Amino acid sequence: MNAWIRKSVRMLTPYTPGEQPKRPDRVIKLNTNENPYPPSPQVARAWREFDPRLLRLYPDPLCGRIRARIARLHRCDPAQVFVGNGGDEILMLCSRAFAEDGGSVGYFDPSYSLYPVLADIRGLKKKPVELGPDYDWRMPSGYRASVFFLTTPNAPTGIQYPRAVVEAFCRTFPGVVVLDEAYVDFARDNYMDLALCRDNALVLRSLSKSYSLAGLRVGYAVGPRPLIGALFKIKDSYNLDRLSQALALAALSDVAHMRRNTRKIVATRERLARTLLDMGCAVYPSDSNFLWVRPAGISAATLFRRLRERRIMIRYFAGRRTGRCVRITVGTDAETDAMIQAWKGLTA
Amino acid sequence: MNAWIRKSVRMLTPYTPGEQPKRPDRVIKLNTNENPYPPSPQVARAWREFDPRLLRLYPDPLCGRIRARIARLHRCDPAQVFVGNGGDEILMLCSRAFAEDGGSVGYFDPSYSLYPVLADIRGLKKKPVELGPDYDWRMPSGYRASVFFLTTPNAPTGIQYPRAVVEAFCRTFPGVVVLDEAYVDFARDNYMDLALCRDNALVLRSLSKSYSLAGLRVGYAVGPRPLIGALFKIKDSYNLDRLSQALALAALSDVAHMRRNTRKIVATRERLARTLLDMGCAVYPSDSNFLWVRPAGISAATLFRRLRERRIMIRYFAGRRTGRCVRITVGTDAETDAMIQAWKGLTA
Numbered sequence: 001m002n003a004w005i006r007k008s009v010r011m012l013t014p015y016t017p018g019e020q021p022k023r024p025d026r027v028i029k030l031n032t033n034e035n036p037y038p039p040s041p042q043v044a045r046a047w048r049e050f051d052p053r054l055l056r057l058y059p060d061p062l063c064g065r066i067r068a069r070i071a072r073l074h075r076c077d078p079a080q081v082f083v084g085n086g087g088d089e090i091l092m093l094c095s096r097a098f099a100e101d102g103g104s105v106g107y108f109d110p111s112y113s114l115y116p117v118l119a120d121i122r123g124l125k126k127k128p129v130e131l132g133p134d135y136d137w138r139m140p141s142g143y144r145a146s147v148f149f150l151t152t153p154n155a156p157t158g159i160q161y162p163r164a165v166v167e168a169f170c171r172t173f174p175g176v177v178v179l180d181e182a183y184v185d186f187a188r189d190n191y192m193d194l195a196l197c198r199d200n201a202l203v204l205r206s207l208s209k210s211y212s213l214a215g216l217r218v219g220y221a222v223g224p225r226p227l228i229g230a231l232f233k234i235k236d237s238y239n240l241d242r243l244s245q246a247l248a249l250a251a252l253s254d255v256a257h258m259r260r261n262t263r264k265i266v267a268t269r270e271r272l273a274r275t276l277l278d279m280g281c282a283v284y285p286s287d288s289n290f291l292w293v294r295p296a297g298i299s300a301a302t303l304f305r306r307l308r309e310r311r312i313m314i315r316y317f318a319g320r321r322t323g324r325c326v327r328i329t330v331g332t333d334a335e336t337d338a339m340i341q342a343w344k345g346l347t348a
Numbered sequence: 349m350n351a352w353i354r355k356s357v358r359m360l361t362p363y364t365p366g367e368q369p370k371r372p373d374r375v376i377k378l379n380t381n382e383n384p385y386p387p388s389p390q391v392a393r394a395w396r397e398f399d400p401r402l403l404r405l406y407p408d409p410l411c412g413r414i415r416a417r418i419a420r421l422h423r424c425d426p427a428q429v430f431v432g433n434g435g436d437e438i439l440m441l442c443s444r445a446f447a448e449d450g451g452s453v454g455y456f457d458p459s460y461s462l463y464p465v466l467a468d469i470r471g472l473k474k475k476p477v478e479l480g481p482d483y484d485w486r487m488p489s490g491y492r493a494s495v496f497f498l499t500t501p502n503a504p505t506g507i508q509y510p511r512a513v514v515e516a517f518c519r520t521f522p523g524v525v526v527l528d529e530a531y532v533d534f535a536r537d538n539y540m541d542l543a544l545c546r547d548n549a550l551v552l553r554s555l556s557k558s559y560s561l562a563g564l565r566v567g568y569a570v571g572p573r574p575l576i577g578a579l580f581k582i583k584d585s586y587n588l589d590r591l592s593q594a595l596a597l598a599a600l601s602d603v604a605h606m607r608r609n610t611r612k613i614v615a616t617r618e619r620l621a622r623t624l625l626d627m628g629c630a631v632y633p634s635d636s637n638f639l640w641v642r643p644a645g646i647s648a649a650t651l652f653r654r655l656r657e658r659r660i661m662i663r664y665f666a667g668r669r670t671g672r673c674v675r676i677t678v679g680t681d682a683e684t685d686a687m688i689q690a691w692k693g694l695t696a
Contacts, residue, residue: 002574004524004548009445009578017409017585024405038401047400053386055563055595057372058556061365085433088584097357101449101471114585121582123449176352200352208406215403215590226350230357234469236436237365237462242563243591247403 008123015117018315028338030329031313033155033183033290035212037264037332039247040257043213046250050243059242062232066245069252070220076196080222082231083248085239087182087206087219090231091149092118094202094221097230098176099124099146106145110135110156110321112180115149130321135284135292137161144174151180153187156317156327158286160187170194170201176227177201182219185210185262186269187287195223202227209289210262211251218248265289269330275340279347282325290329297347300326310342356471363465366663376686378677379661381503381531381638383560385612385680387595388605391561394598398591407590410580414593417600418568424544428570430579431596433587435530435554435567438579439497440466442550442569445578446524447472447494454493458483458504458669460528463497478669479505483632483640485513492522499528501535504665504675506634508535518542518549524575525549530567533558533610534617535635543571550575557637558610559599566596613637617678623688627695630673638677645695648674658690 002010018032038044063083071078084090095105095118105119109128119126127145132138135157150169153160170177181203184190195203202223208214218240221231240248251258273283273291280296295303304316304326315327330336350358366380386392411431419426432438443453443466453467457476467474475493480486483505498517501508518525529551532538543551550571556562566588569576588596599606621631621639628644643651652664652674663675678684 002578004446005574005578006445006448006451009581012581014581015585017406020406020408029405032406034406035404037404039403043403044400047398050395052392052395052595055387055391056383056385056560057377058365058368058380058382058562059565060368085589086584086586088586092584096469097354098352100354103354121444212404214406214586217407217586217589226353230350230353233357233360233362236434236440237363238434238436238562238565241433241565241589241592243595244589247400 008120012117012120015114019313021313026311028312028331028335030331030335030339031315032214033209033288033329034214035209035261035265035289036335037212037261039212040251040254042250042254042257043247046246050246055242057242059238059240059245061237063240063245066220066249066252069249070222073252073255074192074196074222076222077225079225080196080228082221082228083240084219084221084235085244086208086217087180087204088114089235089239090204090219090221091115091178091180093231093234094147094149094176094178095119095122095124097234098227103146104144106143106148106175108151108154110317110319111151112149112155113317135159137165139169147176147178148173149178149180151182152191153183153287155183155288156290156315156322156325157284157292158183158288158290159284160189160287163189163191166191167194170198173200175200179203182206183209183288185258186266186289192222199224207248207251211258212261213248213251216244216247218244262289265330268333268336271333272328272330272336272340279344290327292325292327294325300324303343303346306346307339307342312339312342314339356468360465360468363462367661369661374659376660376679376683378679378683378687379663380562381557381636381677382562383557383609383613383637384683385560385609387560388599388602390598390602390605391595394594398594403590405590407586407588407593409585411588411593414568414597414600417597418570421600421603422540422544422570424570425573427573428544428576430569430576431588432567432569432583433592434556434565435528435552436462437583437587438552438567438569439463439526439528441579441582442495442497442524442526443467443470443472445582446575451494452492454491454496454523456499456502458665458667459499460497460503461665483507485509487517495524495526496521497526497528499530500539501531501635503531503636504638504663504670504673505632505640506531506636506638507632508537508635511537511539514539515542518546521548523548527551530554531557531636533606534614534637540570547572555596555599559606560609561596561599564592564595566592610637613678616681616684619681620676620678620684620688627692638675640673640675642673648672651691651694654694655687655690660687660690662687
């Protein structure tokens with residue numbers, strides 16, 4: 001016990017990121033939803049053209065060029081766009097901007113396990129909403145919170161909620177809805193239009209998954225000017241470094257490359273889903289770059305552990321709602337085949 | 349008025365960073381304390397050797413290699429080292445980790461104007477301490493706060509406080525002391541030893557100034573394990589991207605380059621100080637890479653404005669304690685000479 005440290009921080013159980021091995025080239029890494037394909041050649045080109053001597057100068061604090069590019073992509077005004085040091089920075093800023101002390105944070109259970117941590121750091125009330133038996137949408141009538149983090153497609157289940165329920169929720173929820181669309185480029189639909197027409201909804205996007213840039217830490221939010229303006233007021237002045245700005249701009253200028261990669265991943269995902277169904281697993285319908293799977297003939301925890309012994313990393317979340325399943329990132333076809341072969345070896 | 353936005357954020361006057369021109373090559377830029385010399389050739393080398401395809405993978409969330417390097421530099425344990433997305437991220441995390449709701453933030457006036465903003469964001473009490481007439485140390489007896497941000501050498505004055513008073517303050521202050529040593533590599537002394545022997549003191553360092561890496565956004569904190577551990581608990585998981593980690597490690601492996609550059613800047617600073625004294629200005633003793641100067645025969649505001657018309661940028665802070673002075677970053681000898689020549693043209 002250290003009295004200098006704020007009580008909510010002393011008591012905090014911090015977020016645990018997925019394992020990042022020191023030598024990723026020695027494993028088949030299907031545990032943290034990274035893209036198996038490299039980023040756009042435009043990123044490598046921007047890299048070569050960058051002059052590292054420029055690093056002596058501060059970056060643009062407002063990320064003007066990237067925001068202009070994103071505004072064009074989504075047909076909105078740059079004042080409706082915020083760019084952050086990864087989507088996580090934006091989620092953190094939302095937890096600080098949209099709830100008073102004594103306020104509350106809403107989110108589905110299960111969903112991204114960072115949300116309750118963000119509530120705990122500020123000492124806000126947590127108001128989790130338990131999903132249905134198949135992780136489908138359930139919302140108690142009259143439900144209220146200061147801010148609701150709505151991951152769609154959801155993690156770790158991969159399920160995208162139907163447009164009608166999301167739209168109705170944004171209309172009736174009394175607080176701010178943060179539509180966390182980190183995985184949306186692998187989905188059939190997206191809800192950007194809600195952020196562009198409603199006063200209380202933001203959409204969060206990430207370059208980590210679909211743009212193959214998890215290592216760069218760039219995410220963005222789009223939404224109504226006042227909410228976006230609030231994020232700008234409380235962000236660190238220079239939250240995105242010069243390199244990240246240059247390379248993110250290059251990636252966002254080659255959406256075609258991203259689309260080709262996401263199409264390949266979706267094709268592998270569907271093939272993998274059919275294989276797992278043939279093996280007797282329960283496979284939840286995924287609109288993301290991962291599958292949420294209840295294995296047959298082996299427990300989820302054992303499967304996770306024994307694949308790991310064979311240097312194949314997938315993700316296992318202990319707990320009542322998650323402990324019977326594993327989350328498998330969709331890799332290349334070869335990685336997927338190797339994982340299936342090892343799995344079959346365990347259950348044969 | 350937007351009821352979705354937290355009141356403290358609605359009311360907030362945000363921090364205003366110094367002007368960052370779109371074409372820095374067209375101005376003499378002496379306004380935001382950047383280093384006029386490029387970073388170590390090791391940074392350019394790490395740059396060339398980096399494989400941008402690796403950006404598809406998440407970075408090391410714990411910055412293990414950089415922390416090991418910093419621990420060797422300061423002869424401490426990596427568990428005593430935190431690395432952040434610029435010093436500003438660390439200051440923000442300190443404001444969140446070391447004060448309860450209803451707590452208070454202390455700092456000198458004038459000092460880094462981010463500190464009161466960090467207090468306002470959280471709705472903490474601000475307890476500024478007015479410096480003496482020559483910006484010298486003044487501390488009321490029995491002064492208390494949850495956390496005190498102590499910039500030494502101070503900004504915008506450049507003055508390093510004497511070791512004895514800083515040491516005594518850390519010993520008697522009941523809260524956490526954050527010794528913000530962003531400019532210390534240009535100073536005669538440093539107080540790292542206080543962070544390594546006391547329970548309630550952290551030292552903050554930055555790669556922005558002395559290592560010529562303002563564009564990269566890397567800072568670090570050194571101090572007692574429990575305080576460092578608290579920062580780790582509340583940081584964003586992947587707060588430092590892969591590139592920043594690789595290039596910061598390269599920079600920290602070439603301290604000799606940094607020392608050569610800081611020696612050059614200190615020599616230019618002393619030459620510039622003598623010139624300004626000869627011109628009748630009041631020049632405060634600087635242990636930093638800038639000078640705090642009260643001009644003679646022209647007001648600070650006019651000097652700032654008229655140099656700017658000539659594409660020479662220095663910094664002016666309006667206000668009772670700061671409005672009679674300007675802050676001039678020490679550039680190259682040529683930049684310094686050009687600035688002096690333009691200045692003389694205004695007062696001739």
